[in-house]
Amino acid sequence: MTQLVRNICAAVALPAAPSDRIELIPVGAFKTADRRPAFRLDDPQVVIDASLQLAAGNVLPIDFDHRSFAAAGQSDSRAAGWITGMVVEGGRIMASVEWTPEGRKALDERAYRFVSPVFKNRPDGQVVLIEGAGLVNTPALPQLRQLASREDLNPMEPIEQIAGLLGIAADRTDDIVARVTALTAAETQLASITAAAQVTGGDAVTQICARLTAKAPDPAQFVPMASFSALQTQLAALQADIGKDKVDAALEKARDEGKLTPDLEDWATQLASKDLSAFEGWAAVAPVRVNLGERQLAGRKPPLKTASDGLDVLERQVASRMGVSEDAFLKQRSAMQEV
Incomplete structure (x- = not known):
């Protein structure tokens, strides 16, 4: 079974007057301010449908400080509100909320200023289920706008979208500029490296890393092909x-x-x-x-040959192997026969 991880992330401040429409979680890639690994919500409608279907009574709770998700003995099941519906708008999921009197009072008195979604994700960071939310005072999703009222449902401004992707609060403009500048420089350097390495198509970083990590052949075990052929x-x-x-x-x-x-x-x-x-x-x-020896001739002598007879094939072979000329061999043969 795929392992799921519960994540509790706080968003930005609530408006002065509690709204029944809140911005719950970003769509697509997003980071948290506490530098956890990046998350992704690529199929928000599927997540919305699954979350509402699995929830008791088809509504999701908004509690206080995520106490309903705490360990046994520390839990507090009181609800500050109930999420009755969710829709995708402007790059995030908007939630319709029915606040309880206790929850509305906590917001009116400014006892809580932030709302925090609770979701589960796979090890690769993909969000698969929204379990609810909580009123908190520690934000971790700076890319979410202040919770929207009915009159404030416009999509996020570009600077807020950029801040959300970088995991930086939208009002920290200096940090946003520094991060974008660094990313631009890194992209320029990668383009130069890609061109120098003559890498085309596909994931350039993967191709370059594969070349750098490839083992060079051990010269003690390999020789040049030309030497091997020779x-x-x-x-x-x-x-x-x-x-x-x-x-x-x-x-x-x-x-x-x-x-x-x-x-x-x-x-x-x-x-x-x-x-x-x-x-x-x-x-x-x-x-x-x-065999030219006496023993093999049984006492008989081979017929005598004269110089005019020349050498037979065998004698020529013998003379050749002895390094003797045919004339010298003939003279020696004649001398031996005379004896």
């Missing part, structure tokens, strides 16, 4: 080099073991480059196909 490229190149080195090492091992012959080079290179584990699995079980 690092990615370097890492990919490094991984490619490492992968190539592993492939070359696996192929070389298979050659050294005599399991990889020239006719299998293309196939073996493609397999190792694509799936090194698969190639290493093949190399582990592949038979030895080339």
Whole structure:
């Protein structure tokens, strides 16, 4: 359930002769002289209807010093008058009042000089219910005019409306001028800030505050995008080099073991480059196909070759890996065969 707060606010002085028409509460935004948060009464007719419907006998009490709203043991239910109707006029709610003899006497004798509305509001300041009023001697709503008589129902003067919005008594002109001057200066500064920040549309203050409170990225956790992209490229190149080195090492091992012959080079290179584990699995079980040692030739010697025979594919690979020219390799081969 929405929390409602009861507020008791005193208005300005009563006229010399009590009137049966009083100005009860402002419509729209208003402040109290005691600097409570601002209130709003945006739908006065709905509030009027609800207040009269919920009131006992459809009338609202006007008591003395709000005693009927006091704590148990301190309450005084005597009525100074009864609010029998309410209407919206000139930016405020006007109330029709039937004064009791006791209430009229208190006003005639000037024992009380102010009337104070009692209302309930939501936490956001929106007034939702008027419960009544009280005769008091401490004003808190300086924006309300002196309670009107039948001949004095004109709307508030502009200076009084401005004073009401500022929460300042209408006769404190110096304070009103100072407050308006400050607000004008603040508005000019905000316009300059908005232009400098290139803020357009919507709530400029909210947009600017959002920019000021936005956290800057932690340089320890973020790097420039250009550096990150360069690092990615370097890492990919490094991984490619490492992968190539592993492939070359696996192929070389298979050659050294005599399991990889020239006719299998293309196939073996493609397999190792694509799936090194698969190639290493093949190399582990592949038979030895080339071995120039005596043990593998079972005592038989390879057929002799002359210099005119040149080098076969395997010999060229061996010469290349040894860093020996083909001519030097041929001479060495011939010398070994002669032995």
